[in-house]
Amino acid sequence: MRDDSRPVGKEQGMFGVSDEQRLAVESFRRFAEKRLRPLGDRYEKAGAPPSREETIALFREIGEFGLLGALVRDEDGGSGIGMIGLALFSEEIARHWAGFAFTVAIQAAGAGLLSELGTPEQKRRLLGPTLRGESVPCMCISEPGVGSNVAEAKARADEDGDDFVVSGQKLWISNGDISDFAIVVARTGNEGLSYVIVERDAHGYQTRPIRKMALHSTFTSEVFFDGARVPKTNLLGERGKGLRQTVRLFERPRTLLCMCAV
Ligand SMILES: Cc1cc2nc3c(=O)[nH]c(=O)nc-3n(C[C@H](O)[C@H](O)[C@H](O)COP(=O)(O)OP(=O)(O)OC[C@H]3O[C@@H](n4cnc5c(N)ncnc54)[C@H](O)[C@@H]3O)c2cc1C
Known part of the structure; x- marks a missing residue:
């Protein structure tokens, strides 16, 4: 009430x-x-x-x-x-x-x-x-089968020259449908997880709304990265520190x- x-x-x-x-x-x-x-x-x-x-x-x-x-x-x-x-x-x-x-x-x-x-x-x-x-940013951590256990994230940001090539699927992403850029938790090399900024217009990603049981009036989406080529300057924060950053900042x-x- x-x-x-x-x-x-x-x-x-x-x-x-x-x-x-x-x-x-x-x-x-x-x-x-x-x-x-x-x-x-x-x-x-x-x-x-x-x-x-x-x-x-x-x-x-x-x-x-x-x-x-x-x-x-x-x-x-x-x-x-x-x-x-x-x-x-x-x-x-x-x-x-x-x-x-x-x-x-x-x-x-x-x-x-x-x-x-x-x-x-x-x-x-x-x-x-x-x-x-x-x-509008969206924050892409969760994946199918990856929720609380962020360390298991499978999305990848593979190095190629001066770029990262970002691939993977994210799930339950708030504001995904209306987003202009995504802050993506992805695996970079063998160092673990990093944050990479992927911009929709410049680098490309797709979103699909999720139909939920409640909270219908907020945007919740699946987000798909299919080899999005992103300059390395779009690394956000420290390389390989994505897990620590997530634990610290996503609270x-x-x-x-x-x-x-x-
Ligand atoms: C409306 C909505 C918006 C969301 N927005 C975003 C977003 O913008 N970005 C994003 O990345 N994600 C988003 N999420 C996903 C959300 O962060 C995850 O749902 C959350 O991290 C839990 O993950 P899960 O659903 O896979 O549950 P699980 O990880 O399977 O956990 C289920 C339950 O088990 C407990 N549990 C898990 N592991 C353990 C363990 N080892 N020991 C004891 N208990 C444990 C958890 O605390 C929880 O109570 C959103 C979800 C919803 C519903």
């Missing part, structure tokens, strides 16, 4: 929610009630997410509250909201539209990954549009998705 009179963050006192965060979330709550609630009802009933265009327009609106830059460093244009703040915002979105809370959490987490691991060139090219909600979206269930 929705309880709109509930004071924001009182029960999160142990995490040190500041007065500023409390006020920001209360103001967002009014926006979410008015703007997102009717959309949540509409799209869950319709059994499908909004179009990419409408999603991007909504990203712009919620971008005003700083959500998309919550996990981005100050020097990269972050909003300073941080993980606790974003978790509170996610809870507010999910009260009206759980599917969209997923969509936003992945967008914010993607921006955070670029800020944390990206080279100056990657940030210049991809981070600005992601922060503005104009470019963020997981925590945010937990907030959608609160």
